[in-house]
Amino acid sequence: MNRRTYFKTLLAACAAPQLPALEPLPATNGKMKITAVEIWRLEGHRPPPDSSRRQPTARPLDVYEDLRPNRPAPPPQGGAIPASAMYIKIKTDAGLEGFYGPVFPYVCMFVDQQLKSFLIGKDPLAGEAVWDQMYRNNPHSQGVYYMAMSAVDNTLWDLRGRYYNTPVYRLLGGPTREKVECYASCIDLSVEPEAMSKLALQYKKEGFQHEKWFLAEGPGAGGEGLKKNVEMVRILRETLGAEMEIMIDAWMSMDLNYAAEFAKRVEQYNLRWLEEPFLADEIQSFVELRKRTRVPIASGEHLYGRWSAAKYLSAGAIDILQTDADWTGGVSELTKICAIASQYGVQVIPHGDCLHAMLHVISSQSPHVCPIMEYMVNRLNSGQWKYYFEKYALIPSEGKIALPDRPGFGIELDPARVERQTPVTAGWDML
Secondary structure: HHHHHHHHHHHHHHHHOOOOOOOOOOOOOOOOOOEEEEEEEEEEEEOOOOOOOOOOOOOOOHHHHHHHHOOOOOOOOOOOOEEEEEEEEEEEEOOOEEOOOOOOHHHHHHHHHHHHHHHHHOOOOHHHHHHHHHHHHHHOHHHHHHHHHHHHHHHHHHHHHHHHHOOOOHHOOOOOEEEEEEEEEEEOEEHHHHHHHHHHHHHOOOOOEEEEEEEEOHHHHHHHHHHHHHHHHHHHHHHHHHOOOOEOOOOOOHHHHHHHHHHHHHHHHHHOEOOOOOOOOOHHHHHHHHOOOOEEEEEEEEEEEEEHHHHHHHHHHOOOOOOOOOOHHHHHHHHHHHHHHHHOOEOOOOOOOHHHHHHHHHOOOOOOOOOOEEEEEOOOOOOHOOOOOOOOOOOOOOOEEOOOOEEEEEOOOOOOOEEEEEHHHHHHHOO
């Protein structure tokens, strides 16, 4: 074998294996325009949830005695109950579509009235440009408008995933794990000792290693209510054992002195965090509370955009940030917020209003930044009912949700459950 033949053979042996051919993209040359933004109402009937164990949580309005709800709330009666949900669909001149939901009806109204006509003609693949233009389009871009931007942004991420024939988490850099661990979020569940202990053990047996429970009493209930709240934490710790992580959600129902006293009394029970003791605007109360307690403080579901999150982080107001991909500006904004939070060493554990966007963002981030995700175990809010019309609802197994491999967010409707689909375009008629 001569020298030339030898090296030719050696190079061939060392060559990289042939990569499989990529699926052809739609024949658009990467150029598309948005032609329609549609809002669809899905309707059907579902079995009634087991509401016998429901109990309203403490709320900011509880400072008014006449506005406090009855506890526990009476369960609804009857058989199958009506079910409905709203979804966003964005169409393009290439025939490609994005689909996302469920979305709150009042958010859909903002999409219809504030954003629909503005989006026509935009490039659906130019995500940063579209987001920035939506943001600059409305000087009152907070609250519900941000939620409407989130719905559009997430729908466009689904569209891009379908365009590239890959899940959204791969567009965000690829997965950092095959499954995402969930914590059991026990909103509206009874905190009566016997019922709570039974449910807490049930969720532990189902594989959840973290549980979050919601207080039923606020400052309006006085010293007796505070005693009940502390007793609730004690029972949870004794029921679940030292190894379980326990979180408590106050849902903005406290004032500073009450929160500091509650935190002082429950420090011995080693909470993972105390969540949203104050209204989101009361940033100084968060700062002061962190000085008074060793209990980590979490908040952020009612923060909109990276600028609001950055104020909390720079002020040292929280230990855990909970910005929601469906509320804070969509997948595009939540990924930016994760990058900012990582600079401060603050973990991002998003509020779990909608699992689709949250799952894909969390799974694309370092587990050090986004370690776990929220899953509402109450059947009224969980994947079992919230995503009732979907063929592939995201439901944990052994406390974890496996990443889907379908393009985009992989949302597909179940024809057997959808009795009626109606496009809605009449503003207030969406409510």
